[in-house]
Amino acid sequence: MSKDGRPDEDGLIARYFRPLATAPGADRLLDDAATYRPPQGFEQVLTTDAIVAGIHFFPEDPPGAVARKALRVNLSDLAAKGAAPAGYLLTIGLTEDWTEDWLSAFCEGLSSDQKEFDISLYGGDTVRTPGPLFVSVTAFGLTPEGRVPRRTKASVGQKLYVTGTIGDAALGLKIRLDDGVRTRWGLNSADAEHLSARYLLPRPRLGAAALVAEYASAAMDISDGLAGDLARMCAASDTGAVLDAGQVPLSPAAKKAVEADPAALSAVLTGGDDYEILAAVDAAKSAAFEAAVAKAGIAFTQIGEIVPAFTGRVRIERGGHPLALDRLAFRHF
Incomplete structure (x- = not known):
């Protein structure tokens, strides 16, 4: 004592x-x-x-x-x-x-x-x-053995998928820092609680682990922002990627925020703490993968594809038009 x-x-x-x-x-x-x-x-x-x-x-x-x-x-x-x-x-x-x-x-x-x-x-x-x-x-x-989907194994033509919904935690953090955004985004108390809870307590997608091991060539969790973490995967595998922002899955609360404030989309795509899974799957396996995740009741959404490497690594589009962001990810240093 x-x-x-x-x-x-x-x-x-x-x-x-x-x-x-x-x-x-x-x-x-x-x-x-x-x-x-x-x-x-x-x-x-x-x-x-x-x-x-x-x-x-x-x-x-x-x-x-x-x-x-x-x-x-x-x-x-x-x-x-x-x-x-x-x-x-x-x-x-x-x-x-x-x-x-x-x-x-x-x-x-x-x-x-x-x-x-x-x-x-x-x-x-x-x-x-x-x-x-x-x-x-x-x-x-x-x-x-031999089934770990390394970042280095992404290759041209593979389809990109994410679990769950993206951006909730980043928006929840903004609410914690400035409660006034709730009003500006038109969120009710349930919306705000959902976003704040996603920041406070991650939901590791362990139910998807076996399917990731079976079908994904490359995978990583999204901790520092979808766009930035995708860029890291591309850098590790010397590839590029096209990300369709219009296909990125959003919760109802996040949709309200983005519709009320288009600038919130940047936080959705680049903010950290999602802790969802980003996976690259061979096109030849994509139909079987989609059938397997549907049978398992796991939400995976296709959001883009791996393409040949280019400067910047990730091209973000929305409605077929380029979307520019001021940064790709959260950085500690």
């Missing part, structure tokens, strides 16, 4: 994180490292992402939502590689004013998602920081 009555690091781990370490290889967090053996015929997919207060979430956000977002942004990466989640490591930097109530609610959020996604904590680290609070997750999953 520390001098201020809060548990020391060993006590903190025992009280809050050990109950989350349910897998045998985690050894109840009593060792310096964990073990994991992938089943025969599968390979591991590894990913890591950090979220920082004031950058990726608001300091006043509910701690359980912060925990779930930290985990889910990594599960989204796994889904985009056709992988089913297996476990994760957690590093958290707590500021001097952390409370047990906050940490308890944070761990309750993790516990809830562990049950939903059938995964376990395997270990990690707890540190103190002068601020801001940060959470870093390293997640690992399993996919059949």
Whole structure:
């Protein structure tokens, strides 16, 4: 126990994180490292992402939502590689004013998602920081050997698809920063709640992972904006792409915003935090892919195609006319 009555690091781990370490290889967090053996015929997919207060979430956000977002942004990466989640490591930097109530609610959020996604904590680290609070997750999953859809495997003629709807989180962030846009966009409270919730809590498309592994040649999750992430895929594969903005799937709330304010379309196409899957599928497989996703009840929408490389990598069109944007993606640096 520390001098201020809060548990020391060993006590903190025992009280809050050990109950989350349910897998045998985690050894109840009593060792310096964990073990994991992938089943025969599968390979591991590894990913890591950090979220920082004031950058990726608001300091006043509910701690359980912060925990779930930290985990889910990594599960989204796994889904985009056709992988089913297996476990994760957690590093958290707590500021001097952390409370047990906050940490308890944070761990309750993790516990809830562990049950939903059938995964376990395997270990990690707890540190103190002068601020801001940060959470870093390293997640690992399993996919059949040789089936990981790398960004480098996009090729000319492939069709581009995305899951779900695009731009909700970016518009939700704008509402968090300026509530007045609700009125300017003509949104009701339900519309605003939908957009804000999409920013607060991602929805990793794990139900699509198996189909992505089976049909997609290249895939990635959309974390920094659709246009910019598509440009990254094209750069990795030395290709270009044509993106039809008119085909990009929008939620009813996002449609209202774009119809009321055409400038909102830029936020939809370039804003981050969608955490949907962008997939490139061979034209010869597209009919089978579309039939499979329809049968599975998964929303995938065709939004463009891969073309030969050109300067700029991505050409955005709407109604057959070029659409110019002031940027393609969110950038940390």
